[in-house]
Amino acid sequence: MDYSLVVAIELLREVAGLILIATGLAVIFGMMRVINIAHGEFMMLGGYTVVLTTKWGVNIWVAILILAPLVVGVFGILVERLIIRHLYGRIIDSLLATWGLSLFLIGFVTVAFGNTVEGVSTPFSSFSVGRYSIAIYTLFLIFAAIAFITSVYLTLRYTKSGLIARATMQNPDMVESLGINSKLVYMATFGIGAAFAGLAGGLLAPISGVVPGMGALLIGKAFITVVTGGAAVVAGTLSASAILGSVSQAVTFATGPVFGDATLLFVALILLRLLPQGITGRIFTRSV
Template identity: 75%
Template sequence: MDFALIVLIELLRAVAGLVLIAAGLAIIFGMMRVINIAHGEFLMLGGYTVVLTTKLGVNLWVAILVLAPLFVGVFGIIVERCIIQFLYNRLLDSILATWGLSLLLIGAVTVVFGNTVEGVATPLGGFDIGDYKMASYTLVLIFAAALILAAIYAVLRYTRFGLIARSTMQNPGMAEALGVNSKLVYMATFGIGAALTGLAGGLLAPIAGVVPSMGVYFIGQAFITVVTGGSAIVAGTLSASTMLGTLSQSITFLSGPVFGDAALLLVALILLRLLPQGITGRIFSRSL
């Protein structure tokens, strides 16, 4: 019974992990059709922000929840102004440019901060479920993922900015004819996507090894989740994360992490064969 509860929490945590690393990408790729190969490095920058600022005495939670998204968001806006804005609708060029950016960021962080910066321990300690111990931080991750999805939904659905952003992505010409400054909307959207990625990187910092190359461990799963999810940001991210996360985590419990990894790829492969436009290309196709 206790073990069943542990498994349930771990399944939720696997889903939350995918939601966290994929949410920012879902906005940048799903809405704007920009393939950001440097997505993993945006996560890394979020992690480094937390590790470096807590070393300077900043409160860990301020670093994770405020500084990481703020810094990476601003950085994202600079990247959008300097690189991305020239590459909309140029898919291959944007892959090449952001790949270069990814290498540049890994190199720059290594040169400036070195690749052995002392990390932070996971806060909050643990709690007992019967004979088992569980890290309280796991619940923080699950809660944060739920909150992020809810916030994206609320902004897109109920705010004027959300309406303008959606209309700009659907038909930039018409939006501009109605007086929308589409450049500004693109910039802001990219910045929000980057900020969410920075927040995810910050949240992962206490449970991962923060090194310049850490992005490579996440970028594959992030892209698989977003592509499997399809064009709807919230419904797509949630449905893909749930399906991939629970399946691979269940297999991990049953047969070990090697098979868990393989299962995630296999499920994504089958889903994309059956639903080439992603889950939300066919199902929930009118949702956000």
């Protein structure tokens, strides 16, 4: 009984982990069709923001929940202005440019802050489930993932800016003719996607440790989740994370992490063979 509860919490945690790392990418890739290879490095910047500002005496929650998304969001807007806006509609070029950006960010952070900076320790303690003990931070990550998805859903579905964003992605010329500056919409969307990446990096910093190359460990799973999910940001991320996360984590429990990771790739392969447009290309097509 205790064990099944522990397994359930860990399954949820893996699903939540995928949601956290994929939401920012889903916003940028799903809505703007820009492949941001530097997404992992955006998360790394979020992690560094938390590590450095807490070292300077900032409260850890302020660092994670406010500074990390703020810094990376502003940085994202800069990147959009300087690089991405020249490359809309040119998917391969944007891929190459953001790959270059990713290498540059790794190099820059290594030179500026070194390959080793002291991390932050995980806030909260742990609680017991029978003879198991689990970090309270694990539950916090699950709630953060729920908050991620809910906020994106509510914004896109029920606010005017969400409506404008969706309209711009569908038909920018029509939106322009209605008097809305589509460039601003793109800029804001990219900035928000980057802010989600920064927040994810900040949330993961206390449990994963922060190094310049950490983005590379996260980007693969983030992309697989977004591509498997398909075009709809919320329904896609949610369904892909739920399927991939729970199946791979269940296999990890049964056999170990090697087969867990392999299963994640295998399930994604099958899903994409059956649903080349992603899950939301066929199912939940009317969702956001």
